[in-house]
Amino acid sequence: MSDALLVAGDGVARGPELLHADLHNHTLLSDGAGAPEAAFASMRAAGLDVAAVTDHAFGPSEPNKTIDDEAWRRLGKCADTADEPGAFVAVRGFEWSSPTLGHINVWGGDRYVHPQGPRVPAVLAFYDWLAAGAELAGFNHPGREPGRFGLFRYDPRLADRLVTLELFNREQDYLFEGVDAGAASPLVTCLDAGWRVGLIGVTDEHREGWGSHPDLGRTGLWAPSRDRAGVRAALLGRRAFATRERGLRVDATLGGVPMGGRAAAGEVAEFVLDFGAPPDWTGHTLRLQVLQSGSPLPAVVAECDFAVGRPVTLRARLDAGDWAVLRITDPGRPADPRAADFPGYRSAGRSVAYLSPFFISPGG
Known part of the structure; x- marks a missing residue:
């Protein structure tokens, strides 16, 4: 032009260190395959520096695909055991999962919550829940579910802590989600609504062999340290890029x-x-x-x-x-x-x- x-x-x-990350994965604790203990080990063996397991928290319509208190405790123990500051960062999270409104990942807290219904008030209730804590969150595979988070309903209380938008999820490029059917790109809708999100790629893995499958989304994080505090700082600073390629800087x-x-x-x-x-x-x-x-x-x-x-x-x-x-x-x-x-x-x-x-x- x-x-x-x-x-x-x-x-x-760029800042001190580039970390290769995958912030969205599933295990048998919700609707994936394989144990969470194996998930963290597999992602470390695949060369990732940061790995999160974010099993689903569905509502009552999906009772066999959702975490419960026992699963949440087990996942926390797995992440704490796998975490090795300075070498490998293991993070427990969950995926707030509404089949109509959308899915949102939450990282870094000691609590979880299920959706409270299929309509927009459920998003507002979730935002109330999130605003009461210190967790970070991000919009997952945006636009796949028809409600699009209440059309990316903006909440200024969460401006600093709703920090990511997935543009690569599995092998899909979500810049184009819905545009062939006349919808706006989720990137435009999200940013024009006022959200100030960083852009990430994730595998959203539901199979075993976490981290080893090619051509799936992944994230680069420019972090001040190779530990949970450094990952949090990178996300808060939106110091991230999304890709499907390995080894990029x-x-x-x-x-x-x-x-x-x-x-x-x-x-x-x-x-x-x-x-x-x-x-x-x-x-x-x-x-x-x-x-x-x-x-x-x-x-x-x-x-x-x-x-x-x-x-x-x-x-x-x-x-x-x-x-x-x-x-x-x-x-x-x-x-x-x-x-x-x-x-x-x-x-x-x-x-x-x-x-x-x-x-x-x-x-x-």
Whole structure:
């Protein structure tokens, strides 16, 4: 596009440590296969630095697929046994699971709760419950369930603690969820509703062999330490990226502000991307896009191709709302079929990574 300029960058100051994470998994404690003790061991053996088991908390309509008090205690014991600060981070969580309203992961607390019915008041009751504690939470496979969390009903009490949106879940790219049926992208709906979420990828694994199955979602976290406190800090800072590829290093700044932060954007904003990958990616051409609010998909306000192996700078005019998301794609691989009617997406090919948003303030 005319506003795109590709030049050599100076790199990005990322913070102390990149942790490879999977924050959404299931076991026989709800509707998955295999024991939670095996899940943590399997994910560590697969090379993950951070692993969460988040078995379902369904309502009364799913009595055989939900955790109870005994399962919750067992999961906590498993996570505490597997957790090794400085080496491997094991997290207990649960997935608040409404078949009509959506699923929300909750991490870092000593309590859990089941949905209280199929309608929007159940989301509001859950928000009341969440506001009374200190847990972190995130929207799962957004848009898969028709209620979409009460159309992403915003609650300012949870602005700091509802911290993630899954854009890769299993092998699916949720940027495109529902757009082929006329719905807005969940990314647009969520961010335009006021939520300030980081973007993550997860396996949502229900099989054994956690962490070992290829081409499923995963998360990169830029954390100050390799322990639960460091993971919490990374999530609170929205210092995360979503991918389905292994071994990526991805970060970016906008005017010196890291992804996940609040940045002032002048007439032309300058993004600096730092993208690292395994040796077999070297020299491969990818595409960097700047996304802002649009309908039904975000507007592509700038884009450029780049060769893997060096930082790049992309300049863009940010006129479409108060957030911007960097998307990396591979034009040499087929785009999601749901992108067929959207040239800016169809020609960009397969999604490689989504970086957490920059939240834009006027001026600069």
